[in-house]
Amino acid sequence: MSKSLLVISRQAPWSGPSAREALDIVLAGGAFDLPIGVLFMDDGVFQLAPHQDAKAVQQKDLSANLQALGLFGIDDVFACSHSLGERGLTQPANAQSLDSEAIAKMIDRYDQVMTL
Amino acid sequence: MKFAIAVFSAAHAPSSRRALLFAQAALAGGHEIVRLFFYQDGVYGASNNIVAPQDEQDIARQWRELVNVHQLDGVVCIAAALRRGVLNAEEATRYQRSAANLDAPWALSGLGQLHDAAQAADRLICFGGP
Numbered sequence: 001m002s003k004s005l006l007v008i009s010r011q012a013p014w015s016g017p018s019a020r021e022a023l024d025i026v027l028a029g030g031a032f033d034l035p036i037g038v039l040f041m042d043d044g045v046f047q048l049a050p051h052q053d054a055k056a057v058q059q060k061d062l063s064a065n066l067q068a069l070g071l072f073g074i075d076d077v078f079a080c081s082h083s084l085g086e087r088g089l090t091q092p093a094n095a096q097s098l099d100s101e102a103i104a105k106m107i108d109r110y111d112q113v114m115t116l
Numbered sequence: 117m118k119f120a121i122a123v124f125s126a127a128h129a130p131s132s133r134r135a136l137l138f139a140q141a142a143l144a145g146g147h148e149i150v151r152l153f154f155y156q157d158g159v160y161g162a163s164n165n166i167v168a169p170q171d172e173q174d175i176a177r178q179w180r181e182l183v184n185v186h187q188l189d190g191v192v193c194i195a196a197a198l199r200r201g202v203l204n205a206e207e208a209t210r211y212q213r214s215a216a217n218l219d220a221p222w223a224l225s226g227l228g229q230l231h232d233a234a235q236a237a238d239r240l241i242c243f244g245g246p
Binding site for chain 1: 122124145156195196199219226227228230234235238239242245
């Protein structure tokens with residue numbers, strides 16, 4: 001049986017390639033049909049904010065990559081509710097928000113965890 | 117035990133040195149390293165063009181020696197490397213760049229190699245996250 005992997009994405013979408021590269025790991029795992037989940041935490045929750053205008057900062061939009069998660073069979077998409085609250089963001093439409101206790105339990109369920 | 121080691125930080129970062137020490141200790145302890153995978157700024161650690169000051173450790177050279185001596189599988193993510201100007205001769209030719217700064221023992225490959233290593237290993241150890 002394949003080992004499960006949780007990728008914790010902690011970087012804002014426009015702070016360099018880190019957010020995109022974290023998502024690339026998740027999508028690659030999905031392409032190989034691996035059991036993989038992604039948790040957006042700290043500034044990573046900014047990736048889930050609606051109505052982003054990538055062109056205004058001369059960047060490429062990350063939302064297409066986020067939408068691809070479902071196409072790649074990745075249903076375990078989570079957001080840290082504490083991080084969302086700290087940044088004044090509401091519950092995102094495209095991720096299940098979890099409190100710290102639920103996150104701790106979830107991390108326990110995965111065989112491997114990677115933080116980017 | 118079988119380890120997969122992922123490095124996300126540049127050679128001059130403390131976490132790259134910790135990763136190197138971990139890899140050396142794992143091998144010295146009789147463990148196996150199924151693959152080293154350099155991703156994000158970790159790709160800089162595979163560059164041939166790093167010149168460390170004489171009174172500082174040359175971590176990139178030490179990585180190269182470790183891979184050579186132990187015949188490790190040292191893989192550098194190709195997408196992350198191209199973005200950061202770390203190219204082997206083949207990629208330099210493909211993109212018409214004047215210089216290549218990556219060669220053996222390092223290999224450029226895709227993220228599938230990271231997943232493959234994580235699946236094959238008992239433990240995936242990452243260095244240099246945020």
